Amino acid sequence: MILCRQAHESFNIILRQFPGNCLEIGVFEGDSIAQLARNHPNKTVYGIDPFVEDSYTQQLTKTKTGETIYVQRDIAYANIRGLENAKIFEERSEVFARRPDEFLRSLDVSWVLIDGSHRKSDVLIDSEIAMRLIGEKFGGIIFDDCSIPEVREAYLEWLHKYQSKLQPAFDLLPVLPNHIIFHTVNLKCLATS
Secondary structure, eight states: OOSOHHHHHHHHHHHHHSOSEEEEEOOTTSHHHHHHHHHOTTSOEEEEOOOBOOSSSHHHHOOOTTSBOHHHHHHHHHHHTTOTTEEEEOSOHHHHTTSOHHHHHHTTEEEEEEOSOOSHHHHHHHHHHHHHHHTTSOEEEEEOOTTSHHHHHHHHHHHHHHGGGBOOOEESSTTSTTSSEEEEESHHHHHHO
16 A cells, blocks of 8 residues: 555545546556545555665565566456456556657546555656646645655645745655655635635
8 A cells, every 4th residue: 555544544534636637657556546445436546666775665576676566467357356346557657758748638636645666757758747647736745755855855846846835744644754745736826816
C-alpha cells in the first residue's frame, strides 16, 4: 500500500469530497490502487509503475537494483483484476511525461500520490507530471517518504517553484512529521476566480 492505513483513510475522505480522478505514481503490489478504485467507483484510479527495483524496496523484492520486480507486478495486476476503474501505465515516469497535454487532460486527474522512485531526479519528474495533470483545476498532491533525503530535496525544489499555486502543507500522518506531506493545488487561483 502506498500509505499507512491512517494516511490512506485520510486521503480517502479528501478524495470523496472533490471531483476528478486520481493517479498513484509507484503502484508496487497494487494494494492502494485497488482499494482506491473500490472506494471510489465513480472515479478512475490510474497508476504509473515500470516495476523496476530502485534499491529502496530490495528487502521486500529480493531483486537487484534495475531489475524487473515480476512478483510485485503480478500481485498488482491480480489486485486490480475486475476493477474497471483501475488502470496501470507500466512505464517509467519520464516516458509518461512525454505524453501530449491533450492526453493528460483526457485523464481528468485532480489528485496525485507520489511514491515511486526515491531518486531526486525521478521525484522532480513525478511532481511535474502531477502539476501538468492538475493544470488549472483544483486538486491535491501527496508526497510520501519526504523523510528520505533525495525525496525531501525534490519536494523542497517543487515547493519553491510552485509556492504561488499552493496552500500550506499538512502532514497526513502527524505522528511521523515530514514523512507524508499533502498540498492542495490551485486553491488560491480558485478563490480569486
